[in-house]
Amino acid sequence: MHDDLLLEVEDLRKHFPIRHGLLRRVVGQVRAVDGVSFTLRRRETLGIVGESGCGKTTVGRCLLRLIEPTQGHVWLHTDAGPVDLTTLSASQLKRLRPRMQMVFQDPQSSLNPRMTVGDILAEPLVVNRVCRGRRALQERVCALLEAVGLRASDARRYPHAFSGGQRQRIGIARALALHPDLVVADEPVSALDVSVQAQILNLLTDLRAKFGLAYIFIAHDLGVVAHISDRVAVMYLGKIVEIGATHTLFATPRHPYTEALLSAVPVADPYVQRARQRIRLGGDVPSPASPPSGCRFHPRCRYARPICAQEEPVLRAVGPDHSVACHLADELALQGMQGSEPAACEESAP
Numbered sequence: 001m002h003d004d005l006l007l008e009v010e011d012l013r014k015h016f017p018i019r020h021g022l023l024r025r026v027v028g029q030v031r032a033v034d035g036v037s038f039t040l041r042r043r044e045t046l047g048i049v050g051e052s053g054c055g056k057t058t059v060g061r062c063l064l065r066l067i068e069p070t071q072g073h074v075w076l077h078t079d080a081g082p083v084d085l086t087t088l089s090a091s092q093l094k095r096l097r098p099r100m101q102m103v104f105q106d107p108q109s110s111l112n113p114r115m116t117v118g119d120i121l122a123e124p125l126v127v128n129r130v131c132r133g134r135r136a137l138q139e140r141v142c143a144l145l146e147a148v149g150l151r152a153s154d155a156r157r158y159p160h161a162f163s164g165g166q167r168q169r170i171g172i173a174r175a176l177a178l179h180p181d182l183v184v185a186d187e188p189v190s191a192l193d194v195s196v197q198a199q200i201l202n203l204l205t206d207l208r209a210k211f212g213l214a215y216i217f218i219a220h221d222l223g224v225v226a227h228i229s230d231r232v233a234v235m236y237l238g239k240i241v242e243i244g245a246t247h248t249l250f251a252t253p254r255h256p257y258t259e260a261l262l263s264a265v266p267v268a269d270p271y272v273q274r275a276r277q278r279i280r281l282g283g284d285v286p287s288p289a290s291p292p293s294g295c296r297f298h299p300r301c302r303y304a305r306p307i308c309a310q311e312e313p314v315l316r317a318v319g320p321d322h323s324v325a326c327h328l329a330d331e332l333a334l335q336g337m338q339g340s341e342p343a344a345c346e347e348s349a350p
């Protein structure tokens, strides 16, 4: 076991009941998350990617128990030893909350429009009794604003007076208010202009170094994830199908779904971009209420063989810090992004 382990997730599941009829009988289960396991080290960023509906946001919310997991364990390593968050009472969880925070996708709706930015940032400090006295509170709020690239005078303004990128900076400042070890960032740049995305990604990277944070960075865009993540987990229909170091996964993907996602990432070199083959997946993502038999990806996989519809592949190691769930992982030579950099977002003024 690593000494610097922060989080261990073991067989995490979240099933939502499907109710029907007058008596609201349970007639099925939507298996949004269906057996997810991974670890996260301190000061590490793990990107979680996949199409809409793959369960990545549900994983993030289950980790912080914003929604209750159906099954599984989430071990947070503290100075006093590992604590299973899934078994804590509400009051025990409240004591650990400051250590785990979330940045939401939509900065507009995650900030109370009736509160000034200063009050929004002061609220967690007051509730958790972090600062004593008005002066100490003001100083802490100013320090938070400056840490995310805003001015101390912005504390008096309301969220509507800021641009989308600035509002996301306020959301990040609020998440940092209690000195967390872990920040779950759920699509933090998806709602922003491409030109502003790079600023927020660079800010998150700087803050990680400054405050020793670990991130779970949830996104549907592999190109964005590549800029910030040390490791990447690819999810499909409630399961992790591939996980590994970012450079390994991008250069030599071992799962056909990862290969298809990578083929859609634009690269900086236009000659390479023209030569690359875009893999278009047929059909829609199947319903998580009735996932396909065997490998869940088999109805859309261009390499599928009869065994794929019969037996479910397990996530197994295929290299150092690289695991994949595919029967044919040792045979397939998949197209990665070796030698080609994902196109970077240009920074512009906030």
Ligand code: SF4
Pocket: 255, 256, 257, 295, 296, 297, 298, 299, 301, 302, 303, 304, 305, 308, 313, 325, 326, 327, 328, 329
């Ligand atoms: Fe494709 Fe079969 Fe691998 Fe699934 S197990 S990804 S269907 S090759």
